[in-house]
Amino acid sequence: MSLNTILTWSLVFFLFLTVSDQKPTAYDAVKSYNLPPGILPKGVVDYELNPKTGDFKVYFNGTCDFSIQSYQLKYKSTISGVISAGQVKNLKGVSVKVLFFWVNIVEVSLDGGDLDFSVGIASASFPAVDFEESPQCGCGFDCNGLLFSS
Template sequence: MSLNAKPISILIFFLFFTVSNQKPTAYDAVKRYNLPVGILPKGVVDYELNPKTGDFKVYFNDTCKFSIQSYQLKYKSTISGVISPSHVKNLKGVSVKVLFFWVNIAEVSLDGDELDFSVGIASASFPASDFVESPQCGCGFDCNGLVFSS
């Protein structure tokens, strides 16, 4: 009987190790830092996160552009920054079009029910509830069943 128990215990250990080592999605990681998943558009293919420092990189297949309300946003194929509870700083790779110029979004923070986006000297606030879902590249939240890759 001990011969059969050994392979079963090895199988249970292997299954536990495999399941417990699965990396959460980038969207799950964002939620763990008390930020809404909608700050990341759909289409994340991978990410890196150092839980000690908060340094992160998020990867997409391509540049992602879309509009939300009256703003045009652009995510490069790799974005990076430092994440901490309710806050992202040193953000690189995300920009917003202001008039005729693309301006980098440097920080994102959750302040109560408001999500603040800072471009350095200026910022804009939106209800955090607007970011419960992730926007789609190409069409944002107004896709009407259309699917775009960038």
């Protein structure tokens, strides 16, 4: 094998490794659609995204529960939907407790500076800037003083 052949194959292998390492994080992917990364809690282990259709799946190690203000939220171990600029539709796997019932959040949309979470017949709005950081399972955004093992 000649030196040129070895160098060519080395370059191809290096480019393959470089390109394969270029997959953005799920949080960066969300930001690329003009949504704050905090709509996903910490702990994403992988995701799939079809950039042509916006279909996505996000995978966690398990379910994730936490509270934001007076709302209790639950993420299943896999969530899915369709993402586009400033919006997630057909969301599956995320629910909110309303009174005594868990209802599915079906849409998240950016409306000016607010992030609207819709359950179909009702929605709640929060300042989008509050979701620049991702909530943590168990304690949400209010984790001060709590110790967790990794």
